Amino acid sequence: MSNLLKKNWFVMLVVLVFAGISIYYIYDTNKGKLKGKTVNGEDVVYAVSGEDVTASEFYDELYRNNGSNTLISLFEKAVADGGVETTDTLKENASAQADSIIANFQNNYGSSWQTYLNTALADTGYDDLESYLLTMLKINELSADYAKANFDDLKIRGISYILIQYENPDKITAEPTEDEKKRMQAVDDALKTGTFADAAIAYSEDTSTASTGGVLGIIDKNTSSLDSAFLEAALALNEGAVSDWVRSDNFGYFRIMCTAATPETLEAENTESDPYMDLVSYYDTTLTNRAIWAKAEELGMDFKGDETLENTIKDSLGVTED
Numbered sequence: 001m002s003n004l005l006k007k008n009w010f011v012m013l014v015v016l017v018f019a020g021i022s023i024y025y026i027y028d029t030n031k032g033k034l035k036g037k038t039v040n041g042e043d044v045v046y047a048v049s050g051e052d053v054t055a056s057e058f059y060d061e062l063y064r065n066n067g068s069n070t071l072i073s074l075f076e077k078a079v080a081d082g083g084v085e086t087t088d089t090l091k092e093n094a095s096a097q098a099d100s101i102i103a104n105f106q107n108n109y110g111s112s113w114q115t116y117l118n119t120a121l122a123d124t125g126y127d128d129l130e131s132y133l134l135t136m137l138k139i140n141e142l143s144a145d146y147a148k149a150n151f152d153d154l155k156i157r158g159i160s161y162i163l164i165q166y167e168n169p170d171k172i173t174a175e176p177t178e179d180e181k182k183r184m185q186a187v188d189d190a191l192k193t194g195t196f197a198d199a200a201i202a203y204s205e206d207t208s209t210a211s212t213g214g215v216l217g218i219i220d221k222n223t224s225s226l227d228s229a230f231l232e233a234a235l236a237l238n239e240g241a242v243s244d245w246v247r248s249d250n251f252g253y254f255r256i257m258c259t260a261a262t263p264e265t266l267e268a269e270n271t272e273s274d275p276y277m278d279l280v281s282y283y284d285t286t287l288t289n290r291a292i293w294a295k296a297e298e299l300g301m302d303f304k305g306d307e308t309l310e311n312t313i314k315d316s317l318g319v320t321e322d
Contacts (some may be wrong), residue, residue: 020251070317075127076292080138083295090141094134101129120183139288144276146291147220151263154236154287156279158260158269162187163206165213165252176253183255184245196242198256202229205252214257218266218279222286230254239265287319 084090103112117129126132147154164187166172167179174186183203190199200214209215219226221235233246237258246254260266266275280287293314303310314320 061073068124072313075296075313076139077135079292079296079299079301080135080142082299083142084138086134086138090134090137091130094130094137097133099131101133103168139292140277140280142295143280143288143291144296145272145277147276147287148263154284156261156266156276157219157234157237157258158258158266158275159216159219160196160257161206161209161216161230161234161235162196162204162214162255163252164203164254165205172249180253191242191255196255199255209289215259217282218270218275219283220279220287223283223284224285227251234258237261286318289319293317293319 019236063192080143102113105117109116118127121127121129121132122131164180164183167177183205187199187203191203195213197213197215200210204210205216206214209288219234226234227248227250229246229248233243234255234256236258237243239258239261241258243254243256246256248254260269260275269277287288
């Protein structure tokens with residue numbers, strides 16, 4: 001990996017600006033003087049106090065301090081900056097988040113908070129909290145944009161549900177028990193005369209969603225946190241449709257409603273938050289990496305024929321060619 005970084009120093013040099021790696025203090029006045037300079041046939045990356053630092057020296061230090069994570073952090077940062085404009089709103093949000101995190105660290109670690117914060121930041125490849133948070137906000141934004149642009153392929157759905165739990169979770173039967181049938185029938189009767197939300201409030205046995213009318217949230221085909229039978233049934237629903245009873249080996253019996261299956265409806269019923277951001281944040285953990293790669297290709301990413309570098313990044317992001 002160290003040799004890989006050396007070969008691609010022209011790509012990695014922006015780590016000094018983007019990743020905030022604390023190797024040396026770099027004088028801005030040296031930027032113009034170093035253009036095209038070499039020492040013993042090797043490119044000079046920067047100079048400190050009149051001493052030239054070559055690509056090999058720079059990347060030996062870079063790799064020693066940060067390892068392969070630096071490569072990925074730089075790539076993600078470069079794509080985020082190239083794909084999302086740095087607005088005042090983003091900067092203000094990053095600053096507000098930083099203040100909140102710092103306050104939390106101070107509350108939990110007292111006078112040692114800075115040490116703990118620096119340790120946590122080191123794992124991200126950054127040494128500046130606001131810079132890291134600004135990058136994460138940008139990545140979330142381009143991930144949400146990617147989800148919206150690939151709505152149909154991802155099978156994005158707004159989903160609500162009603163759960164009837166097993167009578168005895170330790171003795172699950174192949175067919176509903178008489179008690180389970182009675183509770184399920186109460187739900188069916190309520191659906192004939194009222195709304196799905198009202199039925200969920202009255203009869204759903206999932207206390208985490210019943211009070212909100214059974215609202216689960218925004219899911220897609222890559223959502224891995226849901227019961228497989230539930231996910232398959234939910235994705236098969238058209239907008240406004242309610243499923244038959246779906247048996248889950250883990251929880252009980254579900255009635256599932258698709259409240260939105262088009263961008264227009266999804267956005268209309270989620271006016272207080274960005275539904276695509278909710279999808280990225282809570283249900284589809286695979287979206288971010290694929291969004292980063294798609295945006296990099298859109299920006300004209302060029303690895304100069306270096307398949308090792310390209311494959312290293314693709315492997316880290318879990319990218320596979322369709």
